[in-house]
Amino acid sequence: MPDIGDIAANRLSADQYQRNFDDIEAPLDRKRALVEASRCYFCHDAPCLEACPTGIDIPGFIRKIATDNVKGSAVTILEENIMGGACARVCPTEILCEQACVRTAQEGKPVNIGALQRYATDWLLDRGIQPFQRAKSSGKTVAVVGAGPAGLACAHRLALLGHAVTVFEARPKAGGLNEHGVAAYKVPHDFAQREVGFILSLGGIELRTGQALGRDVTLAQLRRDHDAVFIGTGLGGVNALQLDNEALAGVEDAVAYIERLRQADDKSALSIGRRVVVIGGGNTAIDIAVQARRLGAEDVTIVYRRGPQNMGATGHEQDFAQTNGVRIRHWARPVRLIGDSGRLAAAEFESTAAGGPGRRFTLETDMLFKAIGQVFVAAPVSEGGQALLELQAGRIAVDAEGRTSLPDVWAGGDCVAGPDLTVSAVQDGKRAAHAIDRYLRNA
Template sequence: MAERRPNIAAGRLGDANYASNFNDIHPPLDDHEALVESDRCYFCFDAPCMKACPTTIDIPLFIRQIQTGHPETAAKTILDQNIFGGMCARVCPTETLCEEACVREAAEGKPVRIGLLQRYATDALMAEPGHPYERAAPTGKRVAVAGGGPAGLACAHRLAMHGHDVTVFEARPKSGGLNEYGIAAYKTPGGFAQKEVDFILGIGGITVEHGKKLGQDLTLDDLRKRFDAVFLGVGLQGVNALGAQHDDAAGVEDAVGYIAALRQASDLARLPVGRHVLVIGGGMTAIDVAVQSKLLGAEDVTILYRRGPAQMKASPYEQDVAQTRGVRIKHWVMPRKVIAEHGKAVGLLCEYTRETDGRLAGTGESFELPADMIFRAIGQSYVDAAGGALLLEGGRIKADAERRTSLKGVWAGGDCVAGGQDLTVAAVDDGRRAAESIHQFLTA
């Protein structure tokens, strides 16, 4: 292996570079652009885009409302189905959901830019004073929500709208979950995640207690005794192991933790990054940590994925985002050993892979790559904070279509539930579904 170059350091770029590198990746539409884009919609009666949306937003209706000059009304159409419509407009993989299903995509290869139109509408409404929703008369019922991420807050908002009193218990200092701690900074600049949280809480009837973690500061039994119903939106807290020799060497880091540190950094120039960065994984977290490492000043960034591009969880669009920003993606490789000197990572021994009859195996041919930092982005796992009280399926909480768990009076949603899509929009749908089920349970 070539001689190791200077390794991990902060302040690799000038202040102006950080500002431009982490600027909004998708600048918002202005009034004229929104009008032109809305004119492209065919307003399909049996709209395939609406069927492709996990929260079944009436997309043709809200685009028509934008076209007729009523973006705030359009936003209400969106938020009725998805109270996190502003964030989902920024981070939802529209290219594989509503926009992929768009008739213009099939006919012309250029879909209506639904995500940007959704952002245009929701931004307009959030800029207005007041809150678009009012609480129903108080019911006297109290609901506990464990987890202040998209699933938990979507559930809390809908319950508050029905007149129930909600207490959200969040382990971290801020609410928002992965919207605040786990999404690339260039997708949500300007502190939008917290602005949206404040907007959602503006309905009233929701109390948030930070620094309260289920299984540590709280127990499920205690919540069930104190509240009339419980919703669990605790996400995934475990980090999958790399499975390579010496993966405990200094310089081998969890991608989720690094992104969280980046999102909370007051000065990006103080965040250290390596010159040679390797990322193990093929999902959105891998893309986000790779691109942001490059934007922080890393010289070489390479994503290593064990299968081909079609099997990557990150969409082709996101893969293009990475590659156009100088990130290399090497497919059909897997890590075998972290090469360490004096306890610090200096490289990675990898093996080429191939798939035969659906089974992945190494070819026996290996190679080495230099590395100052190696990020694990190979997924997370559910940590059972309920003490074995809930039935699990595939390592996550088993819940039905209404997000009821195996315990009466306990619902769950988001990434901690089996069979989910691990998307913000899907977590919001879980929270809304659970809230309606809880409301029926409480008022029966």
């Protein structure tokens, strides 16, 4: 985007950009990891384990850290969650394992499970250790569509079980949202690609980038050429505000902008408004709002149609945004975008609060980001206008093992109903891989 008026690049110094997009959490060193691990009670029927979607033996991996068996700790994590390194950075531990931690109820301060998980998995990746070995070849082949958390987890487990896997990814890089869609300060320093490299180093997985389902390959082709198919394409569409003037310069899709930001070698080259408004209440809204501030926006406001307890973003994420200088205004929805010479100048909002609906206010803004959710695009799994797979609530319908309405096709991750979390996508891929394995061995 060219610099026009109050939208500009190079708002900050090089040092400020470096600090703003560095790790938000400093990793634990050995001493601090040992101290934190010593806080764990190693509960026999650990509630933290029950709260982990991938079923990681959390007391088990922490006990190994406490005894300085870091490699063993990492293997314990990765056996259940091959993307444990990314999940340690992006997983909402505050509402999962750490919320369930016994110390949360006793002291209000859980064991820092996420930081310990990162300590162990980073130790392994930093040393280039590949702890897994493939089973004997089964002679079967599986196509995996989408190289995000669900697809990569499925591909890794299938390869581990001895099957040959080809992964088809539409983008130039694998990694899914970890590479393209989360805030740059959450997964910085090319970590997403390092993790992809670790997964592929197992062997038995061929990655083909620039291959989109429905454009370069079809579902019919994949079913013909492979013994089974797994679909983990995520959500390809973005909801619109359904307002006039939505095409004004300065109105942006938050997901697309975050991807540009994450792929930019030079963050200072990205233009950002001086006054920014974000519409939405999920993690994407928080991520774009905070990053707008860190790119140099002076005034950033998130506007959400309901209350804080209804926001998709956790309380921790909401607090993080506010401590980073972002205002959050609840109980309001956009009703009009106001332009000036073809560019966004202001947005008008209407109150949605009980007892005061209809009251209006206007926010002057140079840039407005839409972060009101993504939708599954069914066209790639359709033929002649007819869906090849049964859909449910706008996403691919699957059974408890991830099997679709076609007997040799499974799906998982954001393209199916369920929590839109990296850790849940990993579990979907792993669960489907075991179901595919049983299918192939009985075929």
